[in-house]
Amino acid sequence: MSARERLALAQAELVRALGVGGPVPAGFDTARVQAAAQALIHKRRRAVENTWPNLASALGPDFARHFDAWARTYPMCVEPDPRAEGRRFAETLRGQGLLPASVSGVLLDFDARWNWIATGEAVRRRGFALVIRRDTFTRRWQVALRLPGGRVMRWV
Amino acid sequence: MSAAALQGVGIGWRRELALFIDRMPSPGFVEVLAEHLSPSGPIPEPLVRLRKRGVPLVLHSVSLGLGAAEPPSSERLSWLARQAEQLGAVCISEHLAFVRAGGIESGHLLPIPRTTDALEVLTENVSRAQAALPVPLALENVASLFEWPDAAFTEAEFLREVLARTSASLLLDVANLHAHTLNHGTDADAVLASVPRERLAYVHVAGGIQHGGLYHDTHAHPVPDGPMALLERLARRLGPVPVMLERDDRFPSETELSAELAEMSRALERGAAREHAEAHG
Numbered sequence: 001m002s003a004r005e006r007l008a009l010a011q012a013e014l015v016r017a018l019g020v021g022g023p024v025p026a027g028f029d030t031a032r033v034q035a036a037a038q039a040l041i042h043k044r045r046r047a048v049e050n051t052w053p054n055l056a057s058a059l060g061p062d063f064a065r066h067f068d069a070w071a072r073t074y075p076m077c078v079e080p081d082p083r084a085e086g087r088r089f090a091e092t093l094r095g096q097g098l099l100p101a102s103v104s105g106v107l108l109d110f111d112a113r114w115n116w117i118a119t120g121e122a123v124r125r126r127g128f129a130l131v132i133r134r135d136t137f138t139r140r141w142q143v144a145l146r147l148p149g150g151r152v153m154r155w156v
Numbered sequence: 157m158s159a160a161a162l163q164g165v166g167i168g169w170r171r172e173l174a175l176f177i178d179r180m181p182s183p184g185f186v187e188v189l190a191e192h193l194s195p196s197g198p199i200p201e202p203l204v205r206l207r208k209r210g211v212p213l214v215l216h217s218v219s220l221g222l223g224a225a226e227p228p229s230s231e232r233l234s235w236l237a238r239q240a241e242q243l244g245a246v247c248i249s250e251h252l253a254f255v256r257a258g259g260i261e262s263g264h265l266l267p268i269p270r271t272t273d274a275l276e277v278l279t280e281n282v283s284r285a286q287a288a289l290p291v292p293l294a295l296e297n298v299a300s301l302f303e304w305p306d307a308a309f310t311e312a313e314f315l316r317e318v319l320a321r322t323s324a325s326l327l328l329d330v331a332n333l334h335a336h337t338l339n340h341g342t343d344a345d346a347v348l349a350s351v352p353r354e355r356l357a358y359v360h361v362a363g364g365i366q367h368g369g370l371y372h373d374t375h376a377h378p379v380p381d382g383p384m385a386l387l388e389r390l391a392r393r394l395g396p397v398p399v400m401l402e403r404d405d406r407f408p409s410e411t412e413l414s415a416e417l418a419e420m421s422r423a424l425e426r427g428a429a430r431e432h433a434e435a436h437g
Binding site: 003004005006007008010011012013014015016018019020026027028029032033035036039040043044046075076077078079080 | 219224225226254256257258259260261262263264266269272273274276277300301302303304305306368370372405
């Protein structure tokens with residue numbers, strides 16, 4: 001095995017321990033690696049909190065608990081982007097029925113402006129973009145239209 | 157530009173600090189985060205103004221992963237090269253770290269093992285990066301909460317090896333070094349002694365906090381005495397060195413920021429004065 005191959009295995013093992021709660025590789029100080037894993041989640045959470053203030057305040061004290069549990073299950077697979085991270089997190093909450101109804105409009109607005117993919121990238125939309133969906137809580141149809149130039153019109 | 161061309165006391169540019177930096181009478185240099193710049197758009201107006209004022213700009217990157225098993229991709233390198241050209245950067249700095257492995261992005265700078273394997277891979281990655289970048293490359297020591305087992309080198313030895321095997325210069329982060337003396341018992345003076353002036357590009361200073369028995373390099377707290385003392389000791393060895401403050405979060409008042417920058421200048425003066433006294437008296 002080459003130096004690169006040996007290093008690749010060792011680094012991947014460490015990153016799994018840090019990012020998704022995998023076993024701490026042999027020889028490392030377990031408590032230290034766990035402290036570092038917690039620090040990484042905290043950094044991720046703080047970035048999402050800053051980018052999605054409405055989501056953070058709507059969840060209140062539950063934000064940190066829900067986010068930390070979510071973050072361990074959904075590692076970052078592309079360049080870290082708190083916009084897409086927050087949107088992915090909100091989508092999981094929605095699926096679990098935990099998303100506060102007050103955030104629904106914010107998500108609609110975001111979806112009209114950004115094309116986000118589940119791996120964690122958010123790409124700015126251009127030109128016309130139409131988003132239509134049924135709100136989980138109110139069961140009403142929601143429509144958002146992004147106009148060329150960036151203005152978003154919403155009907156909820 | 158040679159590695160030793162920067163001068164004075166500078167600061168890391170952040171949007172939240174743009175006005176403060178605009179008002180600084182004479183920043184020695186300003187460091188810009190590559191990941192903050194738009195890949196296609198123009199560079200922010202305050203940075204254009206700094207350039208017009210003749211303030212040297214340094215491009216600082218956090219996502220290449222020069223210490224990773226996987227070599228830095230050519231897309232990432234050409235993106236960085238474009239940013240440097242657009243900014244008119246005098247040099248580019250990156251970390252002696254890795255940020256991703258096995259398909260997972262850590263979102264942070266992770267330490268690399270101090271082994272011959274890691275050194276070999278790092279050396280190749282650095283040459284590859286240098287070949288793709290339009291300006292000189294400086295490598296920065298990182299702070300970590302844990303260490304890899306079975307280190308073949310001390311931190312000072314590892315830095316010496318990196319400098320011997322590459323033509324890159326060093327961005328010495330004295331706050332990270334302070335973190336390592338507290339967290340791992342690293343011999344800070346041995347690290348300072350391993351830095352030749354002609355290979356030192358510049359120095360980082362930042363704040364952090366002690367938490368749960370570990371020192372966290374947060375860039376969100378006031379600079380403690382430790383990094384200032386290391387800066388002074390470095391200046392005692394090498395004379396005045398270019399140094400800058402990094403602040404990334406919980407931005408303080410202009411008064412507090414100015415006071416920290418002034419304290420950095422004083423640490424340099426104290427160190428350099430003692431160097432002068434020792435050399436001449």
